Amino acid sequence: MADQLLSAFPTNILKRHLDGMEEVNLQLAALVAQIAASEPNSTAGTTTEGGFQTKDDFFQRENPGLAALKPHIFSAVQDYAGLIIRQELTKPPEKVDFILWGWAVAYQAGHTQGLHVHPGANISGVYYVAAPPSTLEAGEAGKISFYDPRPRATMAQLPYQATRHRVAPIPGDMYLFPSWLEHSVSAFQGEGTRICIAFNSKLILE
Numbered sequence: 001m002a003d004q005l006l007s008a009f010p011t012n013i014l015k016r017h018l019d020g021m022e023e024v025n026l027q028l029a030a031l032v033a034q035i036a037a038s039e040p041n042s043t044a045g046t047t048t049e050g051g052f053q054t055k056d057d058f059f060q061r062e063n064p065g066l067a068a069l070k071p072h073i074f075s076a077v078q079d080y081a082g083l084i085i086r087q088e089l090t091k092p093p094e095k096v097d098f099i100l101w102g103w104a105v106a107y108q109a110g111h112t113q114g115l116h117v118h119p120g121a122n123i124s125g126v127y128y129v130a131a132p133p134s135t136l137e138a139g140e141a142g143k144i145s146f147y148d149p150r151p152r153a154t155m156a157q158l159p160y161q162a163t164r165h166r167v168a169p170i171p172g173d174m175y176l177f178p179s180w181l182e183h184s185v186s187a188f189q190g191e192g193t194r195i196c197i198a199f200n201s202k203l204i205l206e
């Protein structure tokens, strides 16, 4: 009889690329710049070091780019919620609802985000609006890293064992992941602003 591989408790990172977002990304970048020029920085008390972060009411703003992006985020969260329900629950809920909130972060050279999780949410995600050239090169500059969440997975570390999964902030790319999955953002050097829109969703299941 053939072997079977049982993947117990896998960690799912959903990557979705949105095509044709160039104009939307310009509108979003303009909105973030306008907020950064007129409102206080909300990085205090967060792991964002340097950079500018909006309040978490970003999705309530009026902006054509945001109006175009929101349905994509909504539908990705719905899809990811389905994944969680199928994978994690022993009984499917009768009703699935969720609340969603988001914020934008703009980083320039030298800015970072320390290791963190997103308490109070079930599904978290990020959408990339703008990426400086150095963040798209090989290496860790400007990348987000997701860390191996298995507590003892590195107790007898093997040579070249991958302990984190790194991705580049390619504009139009969106990643959804469990809110408990630790992640961080490395600094980049050089010109440009790295802009992302982060979001959280709390599932309401009945």
Ligand SMILES: [Fe+2]
Pocket (backbone or CB within 6 Å): 116, 117, 118, 183, 198
């Ligand atoms: Fe985060």
